[in-house]
Amino acid sequence: MSIAKVLSDLDLRKEDSLSKLFEFLRIKSISTDLHYKEDCRSAADWIGNEISNLGLSVKNYAIGDHPIVFGAPPNPNKSKPTYLFYGHYDVQPPDPIELWEFNPFEPRILNRGGKQVIHGRGSSDDKGQILTFFEACRSFLNIHEELPFNLKVLIEGEEECGSPSTSEFLKENKNLLTCDYALICDTGFEQGKPSIFTMLRGEVSLKINIKAATTDLHSGLYGGAATNPIKALSSIINNIHDKNGRIQIPNFYDDVISLNKNQKEQWASLNFDEKKFLNDVGLSSSAGEKHYSIIENLWSRPSCEITGISGGYTGKGFKTIIPAEAFANVSFRLVKDQNPEKIKACFRNFVRNMLPNDCKVSFIEGFxxxxxxxxxxxxxxxxxxxxxxxxxxVAPILAGAGASIPIVTDLKDILGVDSLLIGFGKDEDNIHAPNEQYELESFFKGANTWARIIEKLKLN
Amino acid sequence: MSIAKVLSDLDLRKEDSLSKLFEFLRIKSISTDLHYKEDCRSAADWIGNEISNLGLSVKNYAIGDHPIVFGAPPNPNKSKPTYLFYGHYDVQPPDPIELWEFNPFEPRILNRGGKQVIHGRGSSDDKGQILTFFEACRSFLNIHEELPFNLKVLIEGEEECGSPSTSEFLKENKNLLTCDYALICDTGFEQGKPSIFTMLRGEVSLKINIKAATTDLHSGLYGGAATNPIKALSSIINNIHDKNGRIQIPNFYDDVISLNKNQKEQWASLNFDEKKFLNDVGLSSSAGEKHYSIIENLWSRPSCEITGISGGYTGKGFKTIIPAEAFANVSFRLVKDQNPEKIKACFRNFVRNMLPNDCKVSFIEGFxxxxxxxxxxxxxxxxxxxxxxxxxxVAPILAGAGASIPIVTDLKDILGVDSLLIGFGKDEDNIHAPNEQYELESFFKGANTWARIIEKLKLN
Structure with a gap:
């Protein structure tokens, strides 16, 4: 069987693969700090060279602060499907640096919790993960000389800054990027099991500003006569959810579809430890919609959170005023078919309808x-x-995620393609934190996994 | 009639009185700025000298930053009642200085809005007002040689800093201060009419802090599962008042007594312009208890205001968190017989009983x-x-005030005496603001008023 040959090649090259990863990890590609602009360019060049070695034509695109690396086959085979692999070469700043056991940019193998791990910034987010794919391609090419699909590659350098330029790049280069499916290796295991993410909630944010009197008023001279915008805001917030945690904004659930039976059963079979999930952050009971498990609430139900509130005097001591205005930040998580614009409109109407006399409202809308x-x-x-x-x-989990990965939505909206989201990160990998790690097993077996996928795509 | 002689003496001395006030106004007794410590001492000495000229023994007490001036008769007449006159020699800073028409410490007479006014910081708050009393005493003594009561005088220099030392002084010098009644000239006209203030609301402040999770959480990863302390706080705030503006805290109204018929009628006869009162600050309808006029709400009904609120992220843009905690500042205005400690206890119970699962509450209590x-x-x-x-x-208004004058409560609590609160300030006097003024009429007729009071006390 040819898969055996590919896996054997990967096995023979293990040391090479690891030393390649170490080279990549030594590059301080901290995108948020422009002091590291040259390092980011080096990382782009380094990964560009890897992509080039897979036989692709590589070009760097300068849209934002750090280049987007794009590779495509010089002579695509029109009878084959085209897959676009997405990843990012940039990393989070290592701060607070003093909490690292070793230099975050001098990678090394350590034994942690009985496991061999690669210690270093970017080891799991996302350098180690993207190399699993490239190493698999490398070995596959070593054995078969060509991939069973036209491979395009998009590796950006601003993911850790919120990918400010990638949407634009997608919009401006639709033809270049045409593909049948996207492959992304930037996620991890759920419940300790290999996972394929098939549902990611969307998100929309708004700021509400409620104004009443033209100026802050003395609470003695006006208390019991003047409208208080904090009270108005509190009343609105208090009325968003009913006592069962259901959102009461008219038309909010219009486009929410029920979870299908299969998925519901599959998620139930995960035996998600709700108690531990809550206890880990000091809580004990779900605040979500009744009659839904926590996993259902997080992965398949929309939510509304007040992410910030302010108004009046909040400094030391007391100031006896009725403030002129009050603010709240609201974040909705959306599920399939909910349209952010429609949700914002429903919410604005809801707020306006609840507004008491003498209050005016304005909104600032986020993405x-x-x-x-x-x-x-x-x-x-x-x-x-x-x-x-x-x-x-072990059978993989078809998982959902409460949070969003904006690139997945952009790929769908702009290029019209779905994404395969697999990855080999673990909860204990400390991504974005000191002592980031990637299990050696994740790296090697991750590459094997991609090799098996590529092999299967050849046979299918 | 002897009152004619006293009034005639006041009239003869008008120019002297005014030039004395100008001397007093030229002293930059800005208590909050220690750069003016010497000026405050000068003002204390200046007013001490005035008091001394009335035949009292004067002593300065150094408790806080600026002296308390106290005067008492060297040989009190035990058959006469004793009255304590209270006032303050300190003034607010003149800032913003550029908005003054003339130097705030170079007093002058101006014609403003068809009226002769004294322009200068402290002219109405409180130097001009206290001199109305001393000038009346001066003329009375010129005619009668002795006052119909033993006069004690307490003039402090930290009223504009919140009177931090006066309570202490009262507590430590009870015997010295023994008296039958206090006289205070630090208020003004209500509805443009001479007013005697007989009801001042009390006040009590608390801070509520509600905590849920041990840390801020990602609103994607936890939204729809984790308790949000801003929602908990909003629910509590929203439940303080019912839809008629009545406070729903159990036992809150236990000690609130109804306004007596006389007072209700007297206040109704004021024809208080509710529309103008609200329109002046950009409002149009009362947010107070239904079935009570604004004046009744402000002067005779307790109130509860949220004076500040904060929690989560409130900076620019959006941060998708569920905050670990949220805060609110609450200020209650109290009426006769409501005990601040009891009200705080009722409120703490109310909050604790409304607290949802997974929330903890703590309180910081103000005075x-x-x-x-x-x-x-x-x-x-x-x-x-x-x-x-x-x-x-014109018949004076027996007015209430929504705000507190803490010294009045201290005089009652510590010395056991009531206060006569009259004064001749007007709404347009700009106290605490640029271009402070005092009407010439307020100054001269104010002194006449006190002379008449003293005369009547002699006859009674």
Whole structure:
């Protein structure tokens, strides 16, 4: 079987792969700090060279502060499908530096909690993860000379700054980026099991500003006569949810569909430890919609959180005023088919209808991202499932995520393609934190997993 | 009639009185700025000298930053009642200095809005007002050689800093201060009419802090599962008042008594312009308890205001967190017989009973001041009424005030005496603001009013 040859090649090259990763990890590609602009360029060049070695034509695009690296086959084979691999070469700042056991940019292998891990900034987010894919391609090419698909690659350098330029790049280069499916290796295991993410909630944020009197008033001279905007705001917030945690904004649930039976059963079978999930952050009971498990609430139900509130005097001591205005920041998490613009409009109406006499409201609106939902029936999902079972000996979870990955929505909205989201990160990898790590097993078996996927795509 | 002689003496000395006031106004006794410590001492010495000229033994007490000036008769006449006159020699800083028409410490007479006014910092708050009393005493002594009561005088220099030392002084010198009634000239006209203040609301402040999770949480990863302390706080705030503006804290109204019929009628007869009162600050409808006029709400009903609120992220842009905690500042205005400690306890219970799962609450408590209520039946009130009618040709308003004057409560609590609160300030006097003024008429007729009161006390 040819997969054996590919895996054997990966095994033979283990040391090489690791030393390549170490080279990559030594580059201080901290995108948020322009002091490291040259390092970011070095990281872009380094990964560009890797991509080039896979036989692709590589070009750097300068849209934002750090280059977007794009590779495509010089002579695509029109009879083959085209897959676009996305990842990022930039990393979070290492601060607070004093909490690291070793230099974050001098990677090394350590034994932590009985496991061999690669210690270093970027080891799991995202340098180690993207190399699993490139190493798999490398070995596959060593054995087969060509991939079973046209491979395009997009590696950006501003993901840790919120990907300010990637949407623009996608919009401006639609033809260049045309593909059938996207492959992303920037996620991890759920419940300790290999996972394929098929549902990611969307997000939309607004600021509400409620004004009443023309100026702050003396609470003695006006208290019991003047409208207080903090009271008005509190009343609005208090009325967003009913006592069962259901959102009462008219039309909010219009486009929310019920979870299908299969998915519900599959999630129930995960035996998600709700108690531990809450206890870990000092809580004990779910504040979500009743009649839904926590996993259902987080992955498949929309939510509304007040992420900030302010008004009046909040310094030391007391100041006896009735403030002239009050603010709140509101963040909605959206599910499949909910439209951010429609949700914002429903919310604005809801607020306006609740507004008491003498209050005026204005809104500042943040970006909106639709939810991403990938059909679990697509060929590549079943291919990935099989590959994960073969490599890890356990059926993967088809997981959801409460949070958003904006690039997934952009790929869907702009290029019209779904994404395969697999990755080999673990909860204990400390991404964005000191002592980031990536298990050696994640790195090697991750590459094996991608090799198996590529092999299966060849046979299908 | 001897009052004619006293008034005639006041009239003869008008120019002297005014030039004395100008001397006093030239002293930059800005208590909050220690750069003016020497000026405050000069003002204390200046007013001490005035008091001494009335035949009292004067002593300065150094408790806080600026001296308390106290004067008492060297040989009190035990058959006469004793009255304590309270006032303050300190003034607010003149800032913003550029908004003054003339130097705030170079007093002058101006014609403003068709009226002769004294322009200068402290002219109405409180130097001009206290001199109305001393000038009346001066003329009375010129004619009669002795006052019909033993006069004690307490003039402090930290009123504009919140009187931090006066309570202490009262507590430590109870015997020295023993008296039958206090006289205070630090208020003004209500509805453009001479007024005697007989009801001042008390005040008590608390800070509420509600904590939920041990740390701020990602609103994607926890939104729809974790308790949000801003929602908990909003629910509590929203439940303080019912839809009629009545406070729903159990036992809150236990000690609130109804306004008596006389007072209700007297206040109704004021024809208080509710529309103008609200329109002046950009409002149009009362937010107070239904079935009570604004004046009743402000002067005779307790109130609860949220004076500040904060929690989560409130900076620029959006941060998608569920905050770990949220704060609110709450200020209650209290009426006769409501006990600040009891009100705080009722509120703490109310909050604790509304607290949802997974929330903890803590409180920071501010000072509490009981309401001040002066019986309108006391002799000195009827004497003052008659004097005001005679001098101003119009019946005075027996007014309430929504705000507190802590010294009045201290005088009642520590010395056990009621206060006569009259004064001749007007709404347009710009106290605490640039271009402070005092009407010339207020100054001269104010002195006449006190002379009439003293005369009447002699006859009674």
């Amino acid at each position: 909106g991202t639709r939810a991403s939902v990938v059909s679990s029936k697509s060929k590549i999902i079943s291919v990935a499932k099989e590959a994960l079972i073969e490599e890890w000996g | 509490g001041t009981r309401a001040s209520v002066v019986s309108s039946k006391s002799k000195i009130i009827s004497v003052a009424k008659e004097a005001l009618i005679e001098e101003w040709g």
